[in-house]
Amino acid sequence: MFKIAPNPEFTHDVTVRVPVDGGFADQTFKGRFRVVPWDELQVEDRDPDAQTRMVWIGWDGILGEDDRPLPYSDAQRDALIRMPFVRTAVLRTYVDAVSGAKRGN
Template identity: 30%
Template sequence: MFNINQKPTFTREVQIPVPVDDGHENQSIKVTFLARQDAELAQYNTRTLEGQKQMLRDVILSIEDIVDDEGQPVPYSPGLLEKLMSWTFAVLALLSAYSKSMADARLGN
């Protein structure tokens, strides 16, 4: 049975391709997202970087597996999300993970 009033969430491991030397190093984080309805997602102008960031602010509920320079875990906070989103490559990886998960859900995969 489908619960029409649900607020579904899902957690994904997100690979972030961090630029290093002549290539990239994939670093992973675990992100819990809020699934939004199409009409809600349509309000964001995801053709702009600021529109992408605003959507991510609204759909990301938590992030895990982030450490500081000493290897100590960093707890999730809105400030941590903003710091992560200061890197375009992180924004693109987060958007890709969310979009792929939502598209897979639409296709029933």
């Protein structure tokens, strides 16, 4: 059975490939997303930062420098989006989730 939600939201694991000396460290958190219609995301002048702000609405499992949970806020989200490896991971997770894509190795 297919059930329609008026404002669908979902949570998925987001894996961020954080650059470190000599390679990458995969770090994971739970991202909260809202489903945005494709036509709203694909506006010609819409940049990846704006797209990410539209869909990323919360998280769990992100820690601050003091190892305490970092509460979600739009300002903190925007600061994280400015990190290219975070933005890429969040958008990839969202697109894969709404399109049903499965990631390979």
